[in-house]
Amino acid sequence: MAPSPPHITARRGKFITLEGAEGVGKTTNREFIRRCIEMSGHTVIVTREPGGTPLAEQIRGLLLERREDGMSSDTELLLMFAARAEHLARVILPALEAGAWVLCDRFTDATYAYQGGGRGISSERIATLEEWVQGALRPDLTLLLDLPVAEGLQRAGQRSAPDRFESEQAAFFERVRLAYLALAQQHPARYRVIDAAQPLEDVQKNIQTVLTDFFATL
Ligand code: TMP
Numbered sequence: 001m002a003p004s005p006p007h008i009t010a011r012r013g014k015f016i017t018l019e020g021a022e023g024v025g026k027t028t029n030r031e032f033i034r035r036c037i038e039m040s041g042h043t044v045i046v047t048r049e050p051g052g053t054p055l056a057e058q059i060r061g062l063l064l065e066r067r068e069d070g071m072s073s074d075t076e077l078l079l080m081f082a083a084r085a086e087h088l089a090r091v092i093l094p095a096l097e098a099g100a101w102v103l104c105d106r107f108t109d110a111t112y113a114y115q116g117g118g119r120g121i122s123s124e125r126i127a128t129l130e131e132w133v134q135g136a137l138r139p140d141l142t143l144l145l146d147l148p149v150a151e152g153l154q155r156a157g158q159r160s161a162p163d164r165f166e167s168e169q170a171a172f173f174e175r176v177r178l179a180y181l182a183l184a185q186q187h188p189a190r191y192r193v194i195d196a197a198q199p200l201e202d203v204q205k206n207i208q209t210v211l212t213d214f215f216a217t218l
Pocket of ligand 1: 106112114166
């Protein structure tokens with residue numbers, strides 16, 4: 001039987017996603033973006049993937065914990081989408097349908113970048129699951145924070161003990177970065193690439209400009 005895609009016809013809120021590899025400054029800039037959206041007069045829910053509900057956060061724990069027996073790439077892919085299905089059903093779709101905006105720290109583009117670019121799973125396989133789990137839902141705007149891999153890893157390395165993804169080699173993150181930049185080229189209407197190597201003040205000026213332009217289209 002064909003899967004039923006999520007019901008999105010009544011969607012009114014805007015769906016904004018924040019993407020980038022390790023150490024690009026997503027957490028810092030997430031709060032800045034939240035404030036910009038609130039100041040424009042919209043209610044916004046800030047959430048993240050994998051995670052965003054109690055069950056999806058448990059799945060996140062499984063995905064991020066380092067394990068000696070490893071995890072197959074397909075298991076990783078399916079767990080990402082299992083967490084996403086839960087997050088969509090419980091948080092994202094109800095919020096959008098109620099007219100709230102949703103700011104999500106990573107979404108399916110991270111799957112194309114990490115499981116696709118990083119692990120080598122084909123885009124076609126990912127697209128099949130995307131269609132199954134999301135139906136026609138795609139972000140309205142995606143901000144990609146872009147930074148050379150060495151700099152990102154250096155910044156991320158100053159934080160706590162590395163998780164299963166952070167333990168990957170630089171070559172993995174080079175593939176992730178290239179996959180993100182390719183996605184930005186494929187979807188120019190919704191993607192805005194921000195140079196995250198600039199001083200924070202300039203990064204946030206760029207973000208502010210992108211958001212102001214986006215608000216102007218509403
Ligand atoms: P975070 O550190 O930004 O919270 O993300 C957790 C990790 O999960 C990060 O290393 C990227 C990875 N990830 C994927 O591999 N695929 C996905 O679809 C998502 C949402 C995250």
